[in-house]
Amino acid sequence: MTKEVDVAIIGAGPGGMTAALYASRSNLSVVMIDRGIYGGQMNNTAAVENYPGFESILGPDLGEKMFASASQFGAEYAYGNVTGIEDKGSVKIVHTDDGDYEAKAVIIATGAEHKHLGVPGEEVYSGRGVSYCAVCDGAFFKGQDVVVVGGGDSAIEEGIYLTQLAKSVTVIHRRDQLRAQAILQKRAFANDKMKFVWNAQVEEIQGDDDGVSGVRYKDKETGEEHIVPGKGAFIYVGIKPNTEAFADQPFVDANGWITTDDTMHTRVPGIFAIGDVRDKHLRQIATAVGEGGLAGQGAFDYIQTLGDKTLA
Structure with a gap:
């Protein structure tokens, strides 16, 4: 069966929920389609300290507040795995493994996911x-030694979080300096529980019947191999956009990122993209929310141009 809506939003993270708020408040029928619970990566975040209005708030709590706002004007949430989009001009067909949606406008907010090392x-x-989620699994390693692989914001943020639980946190980074924000670096270097291994290439995650026992790495300068003991290995070596379902679309670049104009419109009329799937520098809750507002309003403006929708 095909369900008809004005706006289909693929993804229910902070950007998708904000887009739903703006579009539904404009008297459009809206559905948010997601293959997981609404909130996206916020559900894996212990504390959000850089979102306006809150000194600190748990990620899942912020997700609940955003969902309440998103649904107050009638926007619906639906579980589904989107497999593709068909552009039929003034109508778009969103295919899922649980049925199709016919929409006048589509907003892609599918986010991104952590890359894997690809080592034994x-x-x-x-x-x-x-x-790949310290907030999800950190409690299993209370009082134990753990390893974090990576040197960006996510690696250092999660490493700092783990120091509240673990005996020690060793950060293994392939370069000779971190890429994380200066404030995060300052906090990390001041934390007595954090150690750093530089210019290191991870070769293997070692373990036994009980699970992980350590991480073997090669010193890129000397070629020597060493093992850092640890019961947990938390990996943060980059992200990739969740755009596999849209790989055949003209707005997806060679690396899988979606390009848009400054109104979040892709090169296909009526299809927008927001959040971590976009080719951009900063990927934060605040930026996703801003983009969601633009896309939600953009969907309203676009549908008006179709001339077949009476808006109250």
């Missing part, structure tokens, strides 16, 4: 010590 042991010990 990573998949074997996934869920048994290997993790």
